[in-house]
Amino acid sequence: MRQLxxxxxxxxxxxxxxxxxxxxxxxxxxxxxLTFPESFESATYDIEQRFPETNFRQNDEKARRLAxxxxxxxxxxxxxxxxxxxQQAVWxxxxxxxxxxxxxxxxxxxxxGRPKAVRAVGTAIGANPIAYLIPxxxxxxxxxxxxxxxxxxxxxxxxxxxEKK
DNA sequence: ATAAAGGCCACCC
DNA sequence: GGGTGGCCTTTAT
Numbered sequence: 001m002r003q004l005x006x007x008x009x010x011x012x013x014x015x016x017x018x019x020x021x022x023x024x025x026x027x028x029x030x031x032x033x034l035t036f037p038e039s040f041e042s043a044t045y046d047i048e049q050r051f052p053e054t055n056f057r058q059n060d061e062k063a064r065r066l067a068x069x070x071x072x073x074x075x076x077x078x079x080x081x082x083x084x085x086x087q088q089a090v091w092x093x094x095x096x097x098x099x100x101x102x103x104x105x106x107x108x109x110x111x112x113g114r115p116k117a118v119r120a121v122g123t124a125i126g127a128n129p130i131a132y133l134i135p136x137x138x139x140x141x142x143x144x145x146x147x148x149x150x151x152x153x154x155x156x157x158x159x160x161x162x163e164k165k
Numbered sequence: 166a167t168a169a170a171g172g173c174c175a176c177c178c
Numbered sequence: 179g180g181g182t183g184g185c186c187t188t189t190a191t
Contacts, residue, residue, distance in 0.1 A: 084187080086186090086187065086188090087188095104173090105173055109173090116186070117187075118173050118186080119171075119173045119186055120173090120185080121173075121186085121187090122173050123187060123188070125172060126172045141172090147172050149172065153172095156172095
């Protein structure tokens with residue numbers, strides 16, 4: 001099952017955040033992406049890849065409002081991530097990790113009833129479209145290593161530090 | 166239909 | 179520390 005791409009008033013915008021500038025993609029159905037791109041171009045390229053056929057307006061004002069909700073007030077706005085069944089299962093499991101705690105890729109695999117799909121879990125976590133809100137940064141390796149992070153390991157560390165207190 | 170590439174893990178050296 | 183083989187999903191041929 002594949003969810004529909006954003007349809008109702010799709011838009012994107014940039015805002016600052018505790019972890020550097022972020023790009024938020026949203027529609028009336030909720031947030032469908034939160035990224036930390038290096039540039040305007042890489043951000044729009046990413047959007048283009050993820051949602052071809054969709055025409056987005058730029059709305060930085062709303063993006064800043066959302067960022068404030070997320071990072072300052074700790075709200076969790078409505079989300080609308082697009083992905084396969086497997087990915088949805090993984091992303092749902094991520095949202096059950098309490099803030100300030102970590103788990104491992106293997107434990108997530110167990111949690112979704114696919115203990116052998118550890119590697120695929122790693123791949124699915126890497127495909128997480130909504131950074132921070134879907135807390136893929138709380139997943140580390142079984143051997144204690146930090147694992148990877150799409151937006152750089154420094155960023156992953158920062159997020160974990162930020163949540164520690 | 167098939168190949169190649171992953172944010173992994175256990176096991177060896 | 180490092181290398182290898184197995185595992186499973188996704189994406190691009």
